[in-house]
Amino acid sequence: MRSLLILFLLSLLPQIAPASQPVLCTARIQGKDVALGYDKDEEGLNRNFSRREIFFTKWGRDTCPSYVVLRSLTPELTDEQRQPFCLRHDKDSDSIIGHDLGTRDAYGRCEKPAGAICQRVNRTTDAAVAISGAAARGAIKGVQALPDGSGAAIISGSSGYVTTALTSIGGAASAVAASPMLLAGATVSVVAVGGTIYACR
Structure with missing residues (x-):
C-alpha cells in the first residue's frame, strides 16, 4: 500500500524534461580551431543561418554555423543587435579574422570584401x-x-x-x-x- 502511495505521489509531480545537450562544433578563428557549442533546440534557430550553411557545416573542418561564431565574437549583443555585422573571412588562412559592418552572404560572411575589422x-x-x-x-x-x-x-x-x-x-x-x-x-x-x-x- 505504501509503495502504491509513493507511486501515486510521484505521478503528481510535474514531468521534468531532460535538458538538451549542447551541440559541439569547431570554428577556425584567427588561424586556430576553436571549440564552440550551441543549443540545436533553441527558438528561432532557422532564422539565424541558411539551409546551404546547414548542409556545408556538416562537412570539412568548420562545423559551426556562422551565427554561433558571430555570437562568440559579440557575446554582449542579442541576435537582433548583431544584424549590422558580418564575419570577415581571410582566404589565406581560411579562417574568420573578426567581424565587420556589412551584408552577410549565405555563410554569414561579408558579401563584399571588407577592409575593416570591428572592435x-x-x-x-x-x-x-x-x-x-x-x-x-x-x-x-x-x-x-x-x-x-x-x-x-x-x-x-x-x-x-x-x-x-x-x-x-x-x-x-x-x-x-x-x-x-x-x-x-x-x-x-x-x-x-x-x-x-x-x-x-
Missing part, C-alpha cells in the same frame, strides 16, 4: 545612448540610425571627422572620441548598439 571600444551605455539620441534627432551630420531593426546608430568618416562629431555630442561620447582605436585609423565607423560601442577600421 569593442567600451561598454558605456551612456555613450551609446548619446550617439543613438544624436542619430534620432539628426543633431550631427553623418550620424544615422540603421533601418534594420537592430537599433544601431553609426557614424563614418575620417578619424578626425568622427572624433570631432563625437566630441560635439559631449558627455560619455567625448570619452569614446579619445579611444586609440579611433585615433589610429584613417577612416573609421563607430557603431552604437545595445549599450556597446564598436569602432571599425
Whole structure:
C-alpha cells in the first residue's frame, strides 16, 4: 500500500524534461580551431543561418554555423543587435579574422570584401545612448540610425571627422572620441548598439 502511495505521489509531480545537450562544433578563428557549442533546440534557430550553411557545416573542418561564431565574437549583443555585422573571412588562412559592418552572404560572411575589422571600444551605455539620441534627432551630420531593426546608430568618416562629431555630442561620447582605436585609423565607423560601442577600421 505504501509503495502504491509513493507511486501515486510521484505521478503528481510535474514531468521534468531532460535538458538538451549542447551541440559541439569547431570554428577556425584567427588561424586556430576553436571549440564552440550551441543549443540545436533553441527558438528561432532557422532564422539565424541558411539551409546551404546547414548542409556545408556538416562537412570539412568548420562545423559551426556562422551565427554561433558571430555570437562568440559579440557575446554582449542579442541576435537582433548583431544584424549590422558580418564575419570577415581571410582566404589565406581560411579562417574568420573578426567581424565587420556589412551584408552577410549565405555563410554569414561579408558579401563584399571588407577592409575593416570591428572592435569593442567600451561598454558605456551612456555613450551609446548619446550617439543613438544624436542619430534620432539628426543633431550631427553623418550620424544615422540603421533601418534594420537592430537599433544601431553609426557614424563614418575620417578619424578626425568622427572624433570631432563625437566630441560635439559631449558627455560619455567625448570619452569614446579619445579611444586609440579611433585615433589610429584613417577612416573609421563607430557603431552604437545595445549599450556597446564598436569602432571599425
